[in-house]
Amino acid sequence: MVRPVALTLNAGSSSLKFSLYDIAQGPAEPTLMAVGQVDSIGGKPKLKATLSPASPAITRELTASEASNHTSALATALGVLRTQYPEARACVVGHRVVHGGPHFSAPVVVTEAVMNEMRDLSPFAPIHQPHNLAGIEAAQAAFPEALQVACFDTAFHRAHPKVNDTFALPREYYDKGVRRYGFHGLSYEYITGELKTIAPLLHDGRVVVAHLGNGASMCAILGGRSVASTMGFTALDGLPMGTRCGQIDPGVIFYMVQQEGKTIDEVRDLFYYKSGLLGMSGISNDMRTLEAADVPEAHEAIDYFVFRIRRELGGLAAALGGLDALIFCGGIGENSRKIRRRICEGMSWIGLELDHDQNDVSARVISTEFSRARIMVIPTNEELVIARACKSLLARQHAQAAE
Known part of the structure; x- marks a missing residue:
């Protein structure tokens, strides 16, 4: 059969x-x-x-x-x-x-x-x-x-308010498609769906999801809908990643082209493949390798990674008007207790209080019972989101054929 x-x-x-x-x-x-x-x-x-x-x-x-x-x-x-x-x-x-x-x-x-x-x-x-x-x-x-x-990967973010969807460029560029798109949308869709099942009140509230892996981004979600994301026009923007630089002053590109004689292709290759954790450390793009390396270059790369996440967390909470939950996913977010701890340290002002014992075993809920905002670890599953879409569209096609 x-x-x-x-x-x-x-x-x-x-x-x-x-x-x-x-x-x-x-x-x-x-x-x-x-x-x-x-x-x-x-x-x-x-x-x-x-x-x-x-x-x-x-x-x-x-x-x-x-x-x-x-x-x-x-x-x-x-x-x-x-x-x-x-x-x-x-x-x-x-x-x-x-x-x-x-x-x-x-x-x-x-x-x-x-x-x-x-x-x-x-x-x-x-x-x-x-x-x-x-x-x-x-x-x-x-x-x-x-x-x-x-x-x-961009679809989840298409309901962004225009202030989170645009750049301060002449208006015709927005019409040409030069916008802040946001990425990792399949991951955010999965996490949002899981949250609706396991914690519906949080799903309806103010949530920041940190998808941290070799590619990394964060998303502010209000009532299950994306309202802001750290990634923008491309998947290069925002947080530093395994080999990608993340947010950078565009003037750096002018300097490299005009003063160092680099071509645009060389700059693109540098930003996408030779920067981020790899470029800063000179050792590896793998967080596990960097955490095990007791050298200043590895420490500095991790410090910058954590600093940018904490800075973006504050900005996304401001876009939401507060914070009800912080959710970690992705390879680093799901597995690195040290990175989660460093991100949450000293963040009680935003309502986060980490339970170190629960964090050490990567429990689903890693905040204390007194934490005003919940901290959670939810493994993501982008493939299941795709499979669901496949099943839904196939069923729709069969229904249309039967009419």
């Missing part, structure tokens, strides 16, 4: 993350079947996967031909999945797309017109968008009959 499933894809410049979900159980949530990723596409590729919730993870080196590009990487991943689930048929494929521009405010079925509009947005996200689209094209070739669904 054929088993209908949803395949989710998150295509990066040299990686392809994939998940397989069972979507056959009526109105029930999609059920995770398998998850994995192919790294170092075009170089020395490696496959990591967990092929069932009960099985151990597998890791194996790939030949260059098995992952020379996104198309061959997807074919390799599908070959592994088919050995475990020969009866599965991907009737819908969901894709994470970083930039949806000013118009895409919800997941959409991919058509040629949608593809063209997403291609037009590539200058807004030159590091991410072309690879996202390469993943879609590879999936279209592999599953020509499947529904392809695009889920946008």
